[in-house]
Amino acid sequence: MGERNLMKGNEALAEGAIRAGCRFFAGYPITPQNEIPEYMSWRLPQTGGTFIQAESEVAAINMLYGATACGARVMTSSSSPGISLKQEGISYCAGARLPIFYANVVRGGPGLGNIAPAQSDYYQATRGGGHGDYRVYVMAPCSVSEMANFPKRCYEVGFKYRIPTMILADGLLGQMMEPVEFDFEPIDPAALPEPDWALGVRNGRPRRRVKSYDLAPGKMEEFNFQLEKIYDEIAAKETLCETIQCEDAELILTAYGSAARVCKSTVAMARKAGLKVGLIRPITVWPFPKKIFADAAEKTKKFLVVEMSLGQYVEDVQLSILGRAQIELHKRPAGGIPTAEEVFELARKMLGKD
Amino acid sequence: MKKVFERTKGLTEIPMRYCPGCGHGVVHRLVAEVLEELNVLDRSVAIAPVGCSVFADEYFNCDAIQGPHGRGPAIATGIKRVKPECIVFSYQGDGDLASIGMAETIHAANRAENITIIFINNAIYGMTGGQMAPTTLLGMRSTTSPHGRTVEANGYPFKMCELLATLDGAVYLERCSVHTPANVLKCRKAIKKAFTYQIERRGFTMVEIVSQCPTDWEMTPLNAIEFVKTKMIPYFPLGVIKSPEKKESPKAKEEPVNA
Numbered sequence: 001m002g003e004r005n006l007m008k009g010n011e012a013l014a015e016g017a018i019r020a021g022c023r024f025f026a027g028y029p030i031t032p033q034n035e036i037p038e039y040m041s042w043r044l045p046q047t048g049g050t051f052i053q054a055e056s057e058v059a060a061i062n063m064l065y066g067a068t069a070c071g072a073r074v075m076t077s078s079s080s081p082g083i084s085l086k087q088e089g090i091s092y093c094a095g096a097r098l099p100i101f102y103a104n105v106v107r108g109g110p111g112l113g114n115i116a117p118a119q120s121d122y123y124q125a126t127r128g129g130g131h132g133d134y135r136v137y138v139m140a141p142c143s144v145s146e147m148a149n150f151p152k153r154c155y156e157v158g159f160k161y162r163i164p165t166m167i168l169a170d171g172l173l174g175q176m177m178e179p180v181e182f183d184f185e186p187i188d189p190a191a192l193p194e195p196d197w198a199l200g201v202r203n204g205r206p207r208r209r210v211k212s213y214d215l216a217p218g219k220m221e222e223f224n225f226q227l228e229k230i231y232d233e234i235a236a237k238e239t240l241c242e243t244i245q246c247e248d249a250e251l252i253l254t255a256y257g258s259a260a261r262v263c264k265s266t267v268a269m270a271r272k273a274g275l276k277v278g279l280i281r282p283i284t285v286w287p288f289p290k291k292i293f294a295d296a297a298e299k300t301k302k303f304l305v306v307e308m309s310l311g312q313y314v315e316d317v318q319l320s321i322l323g324r325a326q327i328e329l330h331k332r333p334a335g336g337i338p339t340a341e342e343v344f345e346l347a348r349k350m351l352g353k354d
Numbered sequence: 355m356k357k358v359f360e361r362t363k364g365l366t367e368i369p370m371r372y373c374p375g376c377g378h379g380v381v382h383r384l385v386a387e388v389l390e391e392l393n394v395l396d397r398s399v400a401i402a403p404v405g406c407s408v409f410a411d412e413y414f415n416c417d418a419i420q421g422p423h424g425r426g427p428a429i430a431t432g433i434k435r436v437k438p439e440c441i442v443f444s445y446q447g448d449g450d451l452a453s454i455g456m457a458e459t460i461h462a463a464n465r466a467e468n469i470t471i472i473f474i475n476n477a478i479y480g481m482t483g484g485q486m487a488p489t490t491l492l493g494m495r496s497t498t499s500p501h502g503r504t505v506e507a508n509g510y511p512f513k514m515c516e517l518l519a520t521l522d523g524a525v526y527l528e529r530c531s532v533h534t535p536a537n538v539l540k541c542r543k544a545i546k547k548a549f550t551y552q553i554e555r556r557g558f559t560m561v562e563i564v565s566q567c568p569t570d571w572e573m574t575p576l577n578a579i580e581f582v583k584t585k586m587i588p589y590f591p592l593g594v595i596k597s598p599e600k601k602e603s604p605k606a607k608e609e610p611v612n613a
Contacts, residue, residue: 023436050436052465056457058425059425059461062421062429063428063429063431063432065421065422066401066419067436068432069419069433070436074432092421092422199399199433200399201396201397201440202397202417207415207416208417209411209419209420211411213408
């Protein structure tokens with residue numbers, strides 16, 4: 001704490017996870033997140049942790065499944081196609097109630113796509129991603145500093161509620177360099193109490209099982225309703241959102257991650273030009289800050305969504321506002337990066353000030 | 355009355371669901387007895403696969419985890435790396451180990467992970483109703499090879515012990531069967547060796563057990579045993595394929611460059 005270092009986003013994320021207690025990383029190379037496994041390969045052993053370059057993203061997520069089942073703070077990372085590969089494993093972790101932590105440094109798609117930044121994995125991240133009715137706690141950083149400091153919160157939420165957690169980043173955030181100050185003291189996982197569900201040496205205690213199946217009639221339905229209760233509790237207590245100058249706004253920009261960075265510049269430009277523009281930036285995209293949008297739509301009747309996709313995040317905005325305001329979408333998919341100026345022009349048009 | 359035999363502490367009292375004549379029940383008992391005898395039950399972790407033995411996490415009396423199809427060796431890797439004091443074993447069928455999980459099997463062996471795999475090879479997919487497996491014999495019928503497996507359509511059955519033997523990380527590989535009492539006893543010895551080597555941290559160990567599936571082979575249990583003897587074992591020879599004690603086979607003579 002107190003020290004500021006210039007760091008690359010991917011490396012800040014890795015260092016942040018380690019300082020938050022990560023002691024097991026399994027991953028596979030894929031652009032634009034290779035710095036994460038590379039950093040982990042030399043930094044983790046310094047802490048007594050284990051780094052494995054797994055044979056595939058599929059193997060990596062399953063190594064995490066085993067390691068987390070023993071109570072360890074673990075991490076994997078990948079980019080879009082690799083995250084697709086991990087979905088079965090993530091679903092198992094959700095079903096077995098295990099707090100794995102992972103990061104998606106999103107690139108353009110679909111398919112092999114490109115290695116440019118994008119925000120086209122929003123549905124995958126916020127709707128579970130794999131099969132079954134489950135949710136993952138998703139944090140969307142918009143700066144290298146947030147890349148560094150969010151893993152700590154992910155582990156806290158993950159272990160408190162026994163839910164997978166993830167960081168939804170993109171190639172821009174992964175590659176950029178900014179000054180970073182960690183806002184917490186490093187955590188020693190050995191000093192933390194072992195969870196009461198962790199597998200390992202029993203010393204006479206009753207045996208434990210980690211599983212995600214229950215074939216007895218009615219049991220999976222019951223379990224799904226249990227999950228729903230947990231998700232509702234997380235939504236009530238762990239939703240995070242940043243709002244900027246929304247109190248008097250006639251137009252609210254809304255975005256997450258890199259698109260939100262751009263919008264912050266647009267708000268400054270607009271205010272300088274005398275336009276009453278604000279910004280709602282969800283920090284957790286699941287759970288989604290629905291109430292903040294619903295409340296804002298009482299007074300502000302124009303919203304401009306900016307996202308680096310064909311329009312996925314916009315649907316959550318629409319569901320929160322439920323027709324009570326005009327919502328426009330500015331889309332830049334598969335490597336397109338909006339500029340503050342182009343968003344400003346759209347804002348002016350919407351306000352009739354062009 | 356003198357008690358001459360009782361259920362091992364390594365098994366729970368949950369009734370098993372295996373078919374009459376299936377080899378799973380026998381092998382579960384052997385593994386459980388060995389873990390009890392080696393006094394490692396308290397620190398054992400069992401990994402149940404997808405397949406007929408999906409509920410193995412109910413039957414073994416130790417900590418257990420049930421995982422996705424084929425991923426046992428990766429799960430075992432994660433467990434063993436964070437809890438190296440545990441004795442970790444992945445119990446798998448032929449589809450799990452040699453089809454969908456082939457990469458995880460080979461790579462865990464190659465990394466010399468200190469884990470033990472118990473591989474039940476009954477040359478068929480039992481749980482899902484009798485489809486062809488990677489180890490289904492040529493000519494053998496299954497629901498997805500209704501006219502018998504052919505090389506042209508499906509390639510050859512895998513010999514997994516032999517395949518893994520090429521890897522330095524795999525230190526002990528033995529193939530056994532449970533179709534006669536004598537072979538059951540040999541199988542128990544092999545399982546004990548495998549776990550002993552794990553305790554000694556020698557590397558990756560596996561016991562492949564050629565087993566019967568009367569239900570999906572569409573045979574009576576007795577005919578299934580006969581099939582193991584006359585058809586399976588000739589293709590999947592029993593014995594130690596690799597072991598720290600076994601002498602290296604002489605390397606092939608190098609061809610002279612200017613031949």
